[in-house]
Amino acid sequence: MICDTIPTPIRHTSAKVSPMRVALALYQPDIAQNTGTLLRLGACLDVDVHIIHPAGFPFSRASLKRSGLDYLDHVTLLEHTGFAAFRDWLEQSRRRLVLLTTKTDQTVYETRFEARDVLMLGRESAGVPREVADLADLRVRIPMRQQVRSLNVAIAGAIVLGEALRQTGNFGSLS
Numbered sequence: 001m002i003c004d005t006i007p008t009p010i011r012h013t014s015a016k017v018s019p020m021r022v023a024l025a026l027y028q029p030d031i032a033q034n035t036g037t038l039l040r041l042g043a044c045l046d047v048d049v050h051i052i053h054p055a056g057f058p059f060s061r062a063s064l065k066r067s068g069l070d071y072l073d074h075v076t077l078l079e080h081t082g083f084a085a086f087r088d089w090l091e092q093s094r095r096r097l098v099l100l101t102t103k104t105d106q107t108v109y110e111t112r113f114e115a116r117d118v119l120m121l122g123r124e125s126a127g128v129p130r131e132v133a134d135l136a137d138l139r140v141r142i143p144m145r146q147q148v149r150s151l152n153v154a155i156a157g158a159i160v161l162g163e164a165l166r167q168t169g170n171f172g173s174l175s
Helices: 032-045 061-074 083-093 153-168
Strands: 023-027 049-052 077-080 096-100 117-121 138-140
Touching: 023 032, 032 049, 032 061, 032 153, 049 083, 077 083, 096 153, 117 153
Parallel strands: 023 049, 023 117, 049 077, 096 117, 096 138
Antiparallel strands: none
């Protein structure tokens, strides 16, 4: 589903957004392999995935095929022309924006997730700009050793998404 006018060769297999349940959002993703991996995660866990353009690679089925495999046909993918369009969608949908970041003291395990949460992952190279981070309703981090900077974005997304789905009871519909 394309939320704004943006040409794309990706086939959007579901025009229906999932009922109120946790979703993922990728802010201007840089690396096609991570994006494909997160789209595959969304397909497997029945989670909508939002792409906030522009992407740092040619956003196409061909660029996502290696990591997304044939799972691209099973994910609800929503694209936004930019952060302003995504923010408008959040407000209209009455969703809560949860930013995954290393720049907070609140850990994912101290957080109470809600079914209306959209978990936003920043760009692999730079995260999100401060003005975007400031608009997040909640910021969470994954506890890690202090000697390291960060996890791979797809791994971080999977960790936090798993905890959010567990808390909101959304694993129950999967078998």
